[in-house]
Amino acid sequence: MKIVVCIKQVPETNNVKIDPVTHNLDRRGLAGVMNPFDKNAVELALNLKDTTGAEVALLTMGPDDYAESVREGMAMGADSGYLLSDRAFAGADTLATGYVIAQALKKIGDADLILFGRQAVDADTGQVGPIVAEFLNQPQITYAASLRMSGPNEVTAERLLEDTKQTLVAQLPAVVSVRSELNTPRYPTPRNIQLSFEKPLTVWHHDDLDLDDTRLGQSGSPTVVTKVYAPEPVKRELTPLTGTPSEAASQLIKALKEHQLI
């Protein structure tokens, strides 16, 4: 069995600031780490590797430094990695990202299970997994809360909707995105960290893939971010409650009565 886990690299903290002059996101000095939710997908894959001997590959699209997250995943125990890196891929929205990932998966070929995290913590869309599933014409199980092999070529998963629990059975190949409650990701062991430097990391550029250029990067992205800003809570006019606690409390009760709240 072959499993490919798609991972994204994200800033290590969400405390990004807006540059007051350019009004752009100021990501200077923020180190990149593997998207925390993707570690749950890696862990699921490694679990299946432990029990069924599956082969686990990692796949990421991004600048060259995304290789660090691939190394991190290989240090957790994945066997190999693919990095899709090209200027032509930059500025992609979820549709253009999903397209390149799907084309790379076609080239890798015969993955039985393609795993995704529930969402990337920076843009927070959770859209890339279903888009890839559609482009590959594969069934999908999103937000899986549990997953097990239920046959040689079959998985059974549970999905928690807002107030319903669904059980789904999929014949492989299939695309699955996982909830973070699914498992606790393992830490890299010193031995695996060492081994990770010997594992193959393949870098594919634009010309290595079969791509329609009109579907790439910023120009292949239907969505446009027109403005970024820090959220300003809507300020209200504050009426202070003053005096002793008892006086303040009676002012509040009077106000609540005026508003017919009590």
Added chain:
Amino acid sequence: MSKPELWVIAERRLDHIEPTTQQLITKARDLAGNSFKTVVILLEATADHLEDELTPYGPDEIRVVRDDRFPTATDAEHADALQQLVETYHPNGILFGATITGRSIAPRLQAKLQTGLTADALGLRYDGETLIAVKPSYGDNIMCEITIPERRPQMVTVRPNTFVAEEAAGTAEVTTTTVTFHPVDRLQVTAATPVVNTATTVGDASRVVALGRGAASAAMVNHATQLAEKLGGRIGVSRPLTDQDRFTHDDQIGQSGNTIHPELIINFGISGAVQFLVGMQDAKTIVAVNSDPDAPIFDVADYGYVGDAQTFMTALLAQFN
């Protein structure tokens, strides 16, 4: 010329409509003004009448497609049916709830249609025929505005409980149409069971007593329970309090918890981090009690008391009795 259509995709939750659908109808009517026609798309079984749960909210049209396979259809099957409808009617915009179901079907439909999808919007407005969606990112630390200038339909998933559903006058025209159901045999939904959750949640309460790290003692919780009872409300908490055995994630207010719209919220010992505020800032009346006069919660409060939470709580309860 007929007006361009703005769609709301109705979501079903077992035998009912998921409430985000009704919230989106109210918002769609508001967005549409006189320029767009609001159409709800409802996929249901032949014996269902879920449209009855939608008509009171006054969309212009409810377009129903019936097939007994819809209630247990998979994401791909839903997306396939919706694609056929889009290719027949060419809507200008499509709104989905950013529920697990909506977030799973919408991107598949987007990929089929090769158009844009803005995720998890908290705000929406039209500029001419361009839909502008306000979307949080970086854990709600940053807001951005996203448009889909060139392709149609413009698709958006909208965070549940962001808008309030309001019944509206006017009669929705209920029409039926058909699609070809293309079954996907490699994936089956073999069971769907309700997760038993009968307790009313902080999300439903019209009065909320909210406790934060500055009001976390057992005595405070006990007093807050009494106050909530007197107000006919519920306790809600900021995230740090979900570490207590007594509270769970269901009680949490904020970005990663519940978005609430109560008539009244009284906040004790809560600093007012943005991730908390986004969950409650639409409350009609906001009261804050905090020992720090510079706590950001006071910026969004209508009434504020600077001082010890426990002392104020005791005084307040005494006067209720």
